[in-house]
Amino acid sequence: MISSITTNLPVFVVIAPLFVAFILTTFARRIRLVEGFVIFIEVLGLTGAGILAVNVFIKNIPIIYQMGGWSAPWGIELKIGNLSAFFLLVVAFVSVPVSLFAVNNLSDEVGGKERVTRFYVLYLLLGGAMAGMAVTNDLFNVFVLVEVATLSCCGLVSSRNRPQAAEAAFTYLIMATLGSTLVLGGIGFIYIITGHLNMGFAYEELNRIWQNSPHVVWMAFSFMLVGFGVKSALFPLHIWLPDAHSAAPSPASAILSGVAVKGYLICLLKILYRVFGHTLMQEFAVHRILVLAGTVAIIAGSILALTQVELKRRLAFSTVAQVGYIILGMGLVNIKGLTGTLFYLASHAVIKSTLFLAAGAIIAATGKKNINELAGIGRKMPITMAAFTIGSLGLTGIPLFSGFIGKWNLILGSLESGNIIPIAVIIVGSVLCAAYLFPIVRVAYFEPAPEEDWKDPGFTQKIALIMLASAVVILGIIPGPFLELAERAAAELLMLR
């Protein structure tokens, strides 16, 4: 029995949350049972991802799992390499505290028992789709998983019983479907000229025959970049993100900003490096476009975040800026740069969900949305503001926090890749990031507190915030094996080992 679980672990990590999501709707009345199931499955997913990561880390060879027993080009193949294990850990780790935070905290934002159960169903479906995205090695499977993630994200945004939520969800759905149609077009172009849907076979075929149809490869590149750019809110295509993430219930916006956006970036990373390969990327100068797009996104995202008054909208715009860092890192085609990108992706997932959960707790307790109204909240809600401060320190890249290691590797990577602009951009971006996050902390601690009795949210919410904040600090001080896993994932992406 045990051996059959460990051999089939790659599948269980993906289908466990999905199976629970299916049967959750039938016992919507016993809400305690529903919440218990959700947390149980999230913890199970975390242990599964941990076991997978450990034995990929030790054996250092990717686990190949042929779905349905059909070998690679015919059937769908799951390939758990260092990259998949890394992202599985990030997804599984972030979703446990977020589901803890959502326990009996959703009723005012989402509504009755039925609706909260459906919220959890969409939440688990998103978790399953993210795990699926981390694991697949098949192009069309990436499209179907991206579609499941899009629909569950839009469902989560529209689950809030406010009119703005429906409007934000509609814009989000239209833009995201535009993006995934472009992605399908890109997959179509790759499939037509190579005849393979499996990433490994498509890579060999593409690198063999790209000379005789360069424009098709160039069009496939641009379709993929614009399609995933729309979905992960790269700067010029980010219009839907601020409304969607501020209108969503706070656990939903935490998982949306923290993990869902990262899922699309991991798929882009996989397709760029596993299907096209870094030689083809440099041939078409795609890495320069990525660096340029990242630079524009960092500067413009940070400036836009500065101008926002509402707390959640400022955090949403900060996500647009941080996506710029990751896209910039993708353009640095060397080990240090990619390690920095992956580590920054993981640290941003943890930090942004801490910030959004803290913001959700503040808004739930005080009912105030704007930043200047949050005077003196630091003393009234100590744990929430402590988590928020640790998160903002981490995001600006102060040493001893996880953001610093990501940015440090990114700087080393850009040094290695030769051009200096990214270094200046990363530093300016960090300064801007401090400019839009530290005033919130200043207002919270050093302004006189009004008399109202704001107090910290419930017990489970406090555990969630503490768990996330401590992860930010631990990742900063002793990155150790996690950084090593990111390093190996970078080497695997560059096909060096």
Added chain:
Amino acid sequence: MKIRNLLILLVALLASYGMLIAAAELPPYGIPDNPIHNQVSERYVNGALEDTGVPNIVTAIVLDYRAYDTMFETIVLFTAAIAVVITLKSWKKAGER
């Protein structure tokens, strides 16, 4: 509003020019030895009967060779049903503020 539409029209024209060039460069339509009809589809056509015992090859692919895709497809339909119910069913219980 006008400038925005003109800008979008310009970008669309540029994109269509690029796409037309790519469409022209694709392997000619309807030729049996295009790269798409390689050993992957050969196996599906020849091996479907004894691999899956089903004469309809499309169903063989959908429900056996790539059954994982179809599972996620039913999940997409399930998500859409849940999302539709969660947006519209709110109307009765929680009064809109």
Added chain:
Amino acid sequence: MSILLEKLIINYPYSIAVVLFIIGALTVLTRSSLFKKLLGINIMETAVFLIFIAAGNIRGGTEPILSEGNPGTVYINPLPSALMLTGIVVSVSVTAFALALIIRLHRTYGTTDANCIAQMRKEVIDR
């Protein structure tokens, strides 16, 4: 230029798909009525499905159902049509969800025009 046109004639399904794709993209981005945006999305998705199905077609091939007829029959490539089954179901579910959102917006704001909804939302915030 003439070679390009000649190739486009040979690959006529792909050029039609490109034209459809651009029409769909323009409708989504320039029209303000929510229904027209949704129609634009459907046109774009049909264009991409056309690219897949046209790629799998062989001139004179029959549909991929094994019949006991003469063994020499040429079958078209079954994989793109199997993939497009998934694509079509995906576009159906996106359309269903978008229609549900349009109904919800109509109930709240009374119109299905994106600009009026944007104005109304500003008034709701100011109140």
Added chain:
Amino acid sequence: MKDFILKRISAIILPFICIYGFYVILHGHISPGGSFAGGIIVGLSFIAFSTVYGTEKGRSKLPEKVLIWIESYGTLWYGIMGMVGIVKGVPFLANKLAGINLGEPGTLSSGGLISLIGIGVGIRVASTMVTLFFTLMEEES
């Protein structure tokens, strides 16, 4: 929509549409069309019924609880069919490898798991179509 002629005609036609839908689901692996097309045809027969006879009667035919049950356990059915492979120690969703006799091709019971999955998915797609229709049609009370 409560028109006499419509009611009489639909009373005659709809059962046959429904049976045809089930025919398409069951013969998915022999004739063209499959679980999805058949499921939609069955779903449409119920939608046509509730359009002609009004959603209340349609709702009484297929109450919400039944629909939710069919939908969630239909999707789970797909997973259970997949687990058959794992129980037999073969990768997920395996069919021939899992030692299931594939029956004589061309007959109804051929294809081992394929026909079972097809039936489950077909019924589930039908129930989803009906749920979508009823939710969209429900006027706010």
